[in-house]
Amino acid sequence: MSLWQETLAWFVASDTWSGPGSVPQRLLEHLAITAGVLGLAAAIALPIGIFIGHRRTGGGIVVVLAGAARAIPTLGLLTILGLALGIGLGAPIIALVILAIPPILAGAYSGIAATDVVTVDAARAVGLSESQIVRSVELPLALPVILGGVRSATLQVVATATLAAYTADAGLGRYIFTGLKSRDYGELIGGSLIVIVLAVCLDSIFGLIARRTTRSSLPKKSHTKRNQ
Amino acid sequence: MKWLSQNVETVLSLTIAHLGLALPAIVLSLLIAVPIGRLAHGLRWLRNPTIAFVGVLYAIPSLPLFILIPSIFGTGLRSSATAIIVLTVYGVAILVRSAADAFAAVADSTLTSATAVGYSRWRIFWAVELPLAVPVLIAGLRVVAVSTVSLVTVASLVGISSLGTLFTDGFQRGIIAEVVAGLVVTVAIAVALDLLLAGLGRVLTPWTRHRREAAV
Numbered sequence: 042m043s044l045w046q047e048t049l050a051w052f053v054a055s056d057t058w059s060g061p062g063s064v065p066q067r068l069l070e071h072l073a074i075t076a077g078v079l080g081l082a083a084a085i086a087l088p089i090g091i092f093i094g095h096r097r098t099g100g101g102i103v104v105v106l107a108g109a110a111r112a113i114p115t116l117g118l119l120t121i122l123g124l125a126l127g128i129g130l131g132a133p134i135i136a137l138v139i140l141a142i143p144p145i146l147a148g149a150y151s152g153i154a155a156t157d158v159v160t161v162d163a164a165r166a167v168g169l170s171e172s173q174i175v176r177s178v179e180l181p182l183a184l185p186v187i188l189g190g191v192r193s194a195t196l197q198v199v200a201t202a203t204l205a206a207y208t209a210d211a212g213l214g215r216y217i218f219t220g221l222k223s224r225d226y227g228e229l230i231g232g233s234l235i236v237i238v239l240a241v242c243l244d245s246i247f248g249l250i251a252r253r254t255t256r257s258s259l260p261k262k263s264h265t266k267r268n269q
Numbered sequence: 270m271k272w273l274s275q276n277v278e279t280v281l282s283l284t285i286a287h288l289g290l291a292l293p294a295i296v297l298s299l300l301i302a303v304p305i306g307r308l309a310h311g312l313r314w315l316r317n318p319t320i321a322f323v324g325v326l327y328a329i330p331s332l333p334l335f336i337l338i339p340s341i342f343g344t345g346l347r348s349s350a351t352a353i354i355v356l357t358v359y360g361v362a363i364l365v366r367s368a369a370d371a372f373a374a375v376a377d378s379t380l381t382s383a384t385a386v387g388y389s390r391w392r393i394f395w396a397v398e399l400p401l402a403v404p405v406l407i408a409g410l411r412v413v414a415v416s417t418v419s420l421v422t423v424a425s426l427v428g429i430s431s432l433g434t435l436f437t438d439g440f441q442r443g444i445i446a447e448v449v450a451g452l453v454v455t456v457a458i459a460v461a462l463d464l465l466l467a468g469l470g471r472v473l474t475p476w477t478r479h480r481r482e483a484a485v
Contacts, residue, residue: 043340044336044337044340108411108415108463109456109460111412111415111416111419112415112418112419112455112456112459112463113452113456114419114420114422114423114433114436114452114455114456116423116425116426116433116436117422117433117436117448117451117455118452120436120437120439120440120448121445121448121449121452124439124440124443124445125445196324196327199328200328200329200331201330203330207426214330214332217330217332217333221332221336221426221427226336229333229336230333230336230337232333233329233330233333233337236329236330237325237328237329237330240325240328240329241325241328244324244325244328
């Protein structure tokens with residue numbers, strides 16, 4: 042049987058879709074891991090990125106840190122954490138959070154730092170406090186760039202969350218590791234195709250959101266006309 | 270440290286194997302991505318579909334590619350050719366976008382001037398566009414180099430030797446020192462390559478230094 046026939050056979054098998062370890066369950070686990078990791082990473086990276094971006098100094102550190110973090114192999118980090126924390130979800134979640142922080146941090150920092158200084162000074166001149174400037178001037182203007190950072194973090198985490206199955210019995214990566222071990226390549230390819238489709242879906246959702254936020258952050262021409 | 274002193278030879282040979290996979294992949298990515306990026310920049314209708322497509326490439330989990338590539342290209346399941354192709358796919362995915370941006374950053378007026386003094390299209394590409402695209406290209410290539418060096422380690426899961434072998438072996442035998450050694454050497458190689466490329470970029474674009482000095 043060719044690889045594609047094996048994959049098709051895996052997709053139509055009834056075990057694939059119902060019972061323990063079936064696709065719906067693994068998909069939910071995978072989504073839960075991805076969402077949890079992104080939530081944690083955003084909770085850490087967004088405030089720091091916004092703070093440094095608002096001060097407009099210390100950006101060099103962010104760039105260096107983001108670059109250095111990219112050099113850390115996630116598999117190595119996962120292995121060390123797995124040995125330290127034991128089998129379970131703790132190790133992959135920490136490793137994935139470390140993977141997701143740099144793009145979110147870089148997006149938040151560069152988005153905020155790139156807002157026009159003149160606009161920010163104008164807001165200051167009309168009496169807005171610093172926290173008001175961040176909330177109602179810098180954040181809305183920086184939103185497309187910040188979302189861009191979250192978007193690339195999401196793509197990386199969805200694809201890399203498959204490695205969670207190396208130390209834990211969770212996520213779509215289970216099919217990949219089981220398939221690899223038992224040489225059931227139909228299962229392996231089938232599982233990966235689901236991950237790819239999931240990634241493409243999430244990316245399209247971000248694409249739609251991005252289009253909306255970019256439009257709303259630009260001045261509306263029809264609006265000004267009506268006001269005249 | 271004790272583990273490392275007893276296994277220096279293993280680490281060294283794995284480092285060489287690691288570089289043997291990463292370096293060809295980085296060079297291939299550059300050779301493939303620059304023409305695609307130039308085409309995507311030149312033909313406007315091609316730009317967005319191309320960039321969307323390479324974005325999807327990046328979303329593919331790396332592990333399954335190590336099984337898929339042999340079935341497409343007929344390379345051996347555990348051969349270095351497979352690993353190099355997989356790494357090149359990701360390298361191209363990152364670099365095509367940078368390449369398109371790099372060519373877009375070359376000012377139109379510069380190209381028009383080159384045409385005006387009689388440069389052929391071919392010569393404009395080699396003597397004007399490509400050199401001026403170097404800063405952005407190098408920035409993209411540095412990202413590719415660093416992420417490729419770190420991605421090579423995944424190859425160890427399908428049994429292709431690299432520094433990642435220290436991760437899988439260390440995990441199975443419960444030797445933390447072995448995993449740490451693999452991690453440290455991988456990051457060190459990535460940082461070294463990154464600095465090397467940054468230096469190369471500076472050598473290739475002497476005019477940027479000149480401008481900075483003139484500004485001071």
